[in-house]
Amino acid sequence: xxxxxxxxxxxxxxxxxxxxxxxxxxxxxxxxxxxxxxxxxxxxxxxxxxxxxxxxxxxxxxxxxxxxxxxxxxxxxxxxxxxxxxxxxxxxxxxxxxxxxxxxxxxxxxxxxxxxxxxxxxxxxxxxxxxxxxxxxxxxxxxxxxxxxxxxxxxxxxxxxxxxxxxxxxxxxxxxxxxxxxxxxxxxxxxxxxxxxxxxxxxxxxxxxxxxxxxxxxxxxxxxxxxxxxxxxxxxxxxxxxxxxxxxxxxxxxxxxxxxxx
Amino acid sequence: xxxxxxxxxxxxxxxxxxxxxxxxxxxxxxxxxxxxxxxxxxxxxxxxxxxxxxxxxxxxxxxxxxxxxxxxxxxxxxxxxxxxxxxxxxxxxxxxxxxxxxxxxxxxxxxxxxxxxxxxxxxxxxxxxxxxxxxxxxxxxxxxxxxxxxxxxxxxxxxxxxxxxxxxxxxxxxxxxxxx
Numbered sequence: 001x002x003x004x005x006x007x008x009x010x011x012x013x014x015x016x017x018x019x020x021x022x023x024x025x026x027x028x029x030x031x032x033x034x035x036x037x038x039x040x041x042x043x044x045x046x047x048x049x050x051x052x053x054x055x056x057x058x059x060x061x062x063x064x065x066x067x068x069x070x071x072x073x074x075x076x077x078x079x080x081x082x083x084x085x086x087x088x089x090x091x092x093x094x095x096x097x098x099x100x101x102x103x104x105x106x107x108x109x110x111x112x113x114x115x116x117x118x119x120x121x122x123x124x125x126x127x128x129x130x131x132x133x134x135x136x137x138x139x140x141x142x143x144x145x146x147x148x149x150x151x152x153x154x155x156x157x158x159x160x161x162x163x164x165x166x167x168x169x170x171x172x173x174x175x176x177x178x179x180x181x182x183x184x185x186x187x188x189x190x191x192x193x194x195x196x197x198x199x200x201x202x203x204x205x206x207x208x209x210x211x212x213x214x215x216x217x218x219x220x221x222x223x224x225x226x227x228x229x230x231x232x233x234x235x236x237x238x239x240x241x242x243x244x245x246x247x248x249x250x251x252x253x254x255x256x257x258x259x260x261x262x
Numbered sequence: 263x264x265x266x267x268x269x270x271x272x273x274x275x276x277x278x279x280x281x282x283x284x285x286x287x288x289x290x291x292x293x294x295x296x297x298x299x300x301x302x303x304x305x306x307x308x309x310x311x312x313x314x315x316x317x318x319x320x321x322x323x324x325x326x327x328x329x330x331x332x333x334x335x336x337x338x339x340x341x342x343x344x345x346x347x348x349x350x351x352x353x354x355x356x357x358x359x360x361x362x363x364x365x366x367x368x369x370x371x372x373x374x375x376x377x378x379x380x381x382x383x384x385x386x387x388x389x390x391x392x393x394x395x396x397x398x399x400x401x402x403x404x405x406x407x408x409x410x411x412x413x414x415x416x417x418x419x420x421x422x423x424x425x426x427x428x429x430x431x432x433x434x435x436x437x438x439x440x441x442x
Contacts, residue, residue, distance in 0.1 A: 060314045064374045070356070070398030071332060079314045082305050105304035115299045124304040146305070235317060236308040 044096055051139045051262065053099035053132035054255030055083050055151050059162070059248050065229050065239055075229050078152045078252055080149040086121045086129060088140045101147065102126025103251065128251050135262075150233035157225045157257040162227040162246040166218035176211040178222060221245040225257045300342065322373045324397045335394070335402060336370055344368055344377065346417050347408045349430055352379075353394055355400040362405070362434075364427045366417045380420075380427045387421060405434060 031204035035042055057078030065073045074244045087100035102118070110118075121143045134140065141147075152158060172178045172194040180192045194213070198206045223244065230239035244252055309317045327333050335344045344350070346368055352361040363379030366389070376393040394402055420426050 016290075060318075063315075063318055063322065063372070064393070065395050066373075066393075066395070068397060070396050072393055072396060077314060081308055107301065112299060115301060119300040119302070119388055122302060124302045180329055235314075237318065 015165070020079060040095055044091075045132075047133070048258060048262075049133050049135040050256050050258065051135050053085075053101060053134060053139070053141065053147075054158075054253060055080055055147055055149075055238075056101060056128060056130050057252045057254055058101040058103070059244055059246055059250050059252055060237075061248050062243065063239070073229055073241055075241060076244045078238045078240060080147075080151075080233075080236050080238060080256065082124070082126075083147040084121075084123045084126070085141045085143050085145040085147070086123055086126065088143060089131070090137050090140070094236040096133060096222045097135070097140060098131045098133045099139070099141055100129060100131050103128040103130075115196070116207040130253060132253075132255065137243070148233040149231050149236055149238050152228050152231060152238060152254065152256075154231055156229055157230060157260050158240070159255045159257050160223045160226055160240065160244055161220060161253040161255075162244060162250055164217045164219060164221045165247050169214065170216035171213045172211065175213060175216045178211070225259060272304070290331075319372050322366065322395075326373055332394050332399075336368065336375055343406075344402070344404065345411060346415055347411050347439060348404050349406040349434070350377070350379070351403045351405050352394075352399055353401040353403070354398055356398055358398070361392070362430055363390070364430065366420070368415070381430055382427050387426065406437060 057080050059081050060077045062074060062076050064073045067073065082102075082104055084102055085099055086102045089096060089098040090101070091097050102255065104127040105124050107125050110125045115125060123144055167174070171192050173180050173192050178194055181187045181195060183188050183191060194211075197212070198209050223242075226239060226244075227241040229241050232238075238254070240254075246252065323330075323333060334340050337343060344365060346365045348365045350363065350365055354360065361379065363381035363436050365377050366380045367378040369378075373395045374393065375395060376391050378389060378391050380387065380389045382388065392399070
């Protein structure tokens with residue numbers, strides 16, 4: 001019996017010790033720890049952002065623009081006046097990179113905090129300050145840089161963001177383009193009404209998001225892929241094809257079109 | 263590298279701004295005493311302070327109507343201004359043939375001003391709105407003025423009535439014969 005064991009011993013030892021390794025096997029691999037999908041770093045990297053900041057303009061009105069071929073293009077005039085970089089936000093400091101840009105000049109009713117902020121950037125006090133997220137810290141501009149209207153060129157496409165005109169409390173026909181009820185056939189004092197807002201016992205409630213009457217306008221509106229028709233850096237204006245939401249004198253954020261440029 | 267460019271930019275900025283401080287906002291704190299915040303002067307005003315829309319509109323007139331002929335046609339102080347009831351000919355500087363018709367309406371809106379021309383071809387009323395500051399339009403000639411203007415500036419009501427535009431060309435020929 002022992003004789004058999006002795007003869008099998010080396011085989012058994014080989015089997016259970018498992019010391020035989022193939023010459024191509026990698027003995028040790030260093031792997032990275034898993035990062036949460038919803039972590040701030042990953043969500044920042046996932047965002048579709050531009051490489052450079054945009055401009056702030058003020059809507060001043062509309063004019064026609066005639067091409068040499070005789071084509072008439074209705075254009076919105078946006079004023080670009082004293083647009084300067086006031087602050088930079090970095091990934092190390094703030095968790096994301098962004099360029100803060102100020103528009104115009106305003107001294108009245110500035111808080112001491114804001115005055116200190118502008119003094120630090122060595123720029124005059126601004127009437128409007130906005131922030132443009134950029135992809136990485138490479139897209140940041142030195143503080144105090146003067147951005148002019150030739151930031152964008154003729155024929156380029158931009159995205160415009162502004163606050164639309166407030167319409168007050170609007171009915172359902174104006175706000176959501178409902179058709180209203182009939183003019184006759186027994187309809188009584190409900191010609192501009194929404195009609196039914198849901199079922200009966202099932203579901204027994206009005207579903208969330210039901211379109212109803214309420215405050216209309218006065219919210220952020222983004223227009224995408226709008227063409228730049230004319231640019232004058234010296235006189236400080238941009239002509240944009242077509243209308244821009246908001247009243248004259250309202251601020252408009254102008255950026256490269258996100259769907260065309262990265 | 264970036265820092266150098268920062269410094270260079272600061273230097274150029276400081277040369278731009280001759281007097282950096284126009285006002286100091288002073289306030290007291292409990293521990294540090296009097297504190298002062300620098301307020302930098304704004305950059306020089308664009309267009310020497312003229313409002314943007316005014317500048318843009320004037321610039322457009324200069325570009326589209328350098329002689330001021332088209333503008334004077336709409337000027338109400340001009341005795342030979344364009345009025346509804348006039349028969350005009352519009353000449354284009356491209357290959358488009360000239361257009362003749364009666365002015366029904368004149369819309370004054372800066373460089374967006376236009377006139378509504380009405381004519382009849384084969385007894386069919388035809389209307390076309392002409393933006394007169396369009397660079398394609400070379401000239402606007404007044405061929406015939408009515409003996410008496412109608413008491414309205416917009417003659418939309420003549421459409422399809424006995425006052426409507428008839429054969430303009432034959433009436434012009436008659437006028438020519440008379441003058442000869």
